[in-house]
Amino acid sequence: MRIAPRSYVTLLLALSVGCRETSPVDQGAVPVATLNAQRNGAAEKRAGDGDELVQFSLLAALAAGDYAGGAPLVDVRQFGDFGVGTFDRLDGEMIVLDGEIFQVVASGEVVRRDDQGATPFATVTFFAADGTIEHVSAGSLTELDQTLDRRVPHDKRPFALKVTAEFEELTLRSAPPQKPPYRPLAEVIDQQRVWKRENVRGTLVGIRCPEWMGTLNVAGYHWHFLSDDRKVGGHVLDCRFNDGRAAYDECSSVLIRLPASASFGAIDMSGVSEADVNKIERQRGGK
Numbered sequence: 001m002r003i004a005p006r007s008y009v010t011l012l013l014a015l016s017v018g019c020r021e022t023s024p025v026d027q028g029a030v031p032v033a034t035l036n037a038q039r040n041g042a043a044e045k046r047a048g049d050g051d052e053l054v055q056f057s058l059l060a061a062l063a064a065g066d067y068a069g070g071a072p073l074v075d076v077r078q079f080g081d082f083g084v085g086t087f088d089r090l091d092g093e094m095i096v097l098d099g100e101i102f103q104v105v106a107s108g109e110v111v112r113r114d115d116q117g118a119t120p121f122a123t124v125t126f127f128a129a130d131g132t133i134e135h136v137s138a139g140s141l142t143e144l145d146q147t148l149d150r151r152v153p154h155d156k157r158p159f160a161l162k163v164t165a166e167f168e169e170l171t172l173r174s175a176p177p178q179k180p181p182y183r184p185l186a187e188v189i190d191q192q193r194v195w196k197r198e199n200v201r202g203t204l205v206g207i208r209c210p211e212w213m214g215t216l217n218v219a220g221y222h223w224h225f226l227s228d229d230r231k232v233g234g235h236v237l238d239c240r241f242n243d244g245r246a247a248y249d250e251c252s253s254v255l256i257r258l259p260a261s262a263s264f265g266a267i268d269m270s271g272v273s274e275a276d277v278n279k280i281e282r283q284r285g286g287k
């Protein structure tokens with residue numbers, strides 16, 4: 001993807017706003033006009049080549065239980081129009097698609113979010129396809145991963161992946177909001193809700209991170225789903241479809257935006273292993 005260069009002044013503005021930690025109390029503090037000006041500024045004048053994968057916090061911090069608050073949702077939209085994540089207190093799955101943020105709560109309900117709220121972990125980019133693959137079929141999510149491994153081979157750079165199809169079957173999950181004191185993600189993942197849906201047209205929103213990212217993000221594929229009618233979504237555990245279309249966006253750099261919160265400063269990530277991350281985010285086939 002290519003986006004027009006952003007001025008240094010605008011970048012500083014974005015970063016200073018982005019570093020502001022949001023609590024549920026002050027989420028509405030920034031006037032809408034200011035937010036719009038910042039968003040428009042970011043779209044028109046981006047620094048670098050505009051091809052970054054941007055992540056908020058570290059997966060290891062989320063895995064260790066840093067679920068509270070996080071980056072304002074307005075920042076998420078400022079840094080990307082496509083991606084995955086979760087919400088304050090681990091309240092459901094985030095899908096960012098075409099510049100809109102959707103929340104799939106534990107009941108399976110899909111909620112369209114405005115700029116109010118925050119995310120303890122999200123990964124986004126501005127999606128502009130570098131290539132497409134027609135007539136993609138997969139009997140399982142693992143098979144889709146393997147197909148994309150062959151067709152999108154550069155494995156040292158991150159990719160954003162968009163797969164549109166009529167899905168014969170999807171196995172989806174979400175998680176209920178947590179209460180402090182927060183337990184590690186590998187423990188609370190047992191509370192996840194899992195459901196299946198059949199014959200749903202929609203989009204798989206995927207991020208593939210290289211192995212070298214370790215526990216910074218999900219090494220490998222991380223898939224969320226949103227139906228065309230915006231009524232079905234979630235973190236994808238499995239799927240089956242014929243004759244879909246895949247588009248991929250190769251990212252040239254990674255920007256990690258770190259929380260300023262006391263909880264992030266205090267979190268102990270030393271016990272988080274890649275095996276934990278696999279159990280949490282790379283589970284395949286449902287449970």
Ligand SMILES: [Zn+2]
Nearest residue numbers: 084093223235
């Ligand atoms: Zn997920």
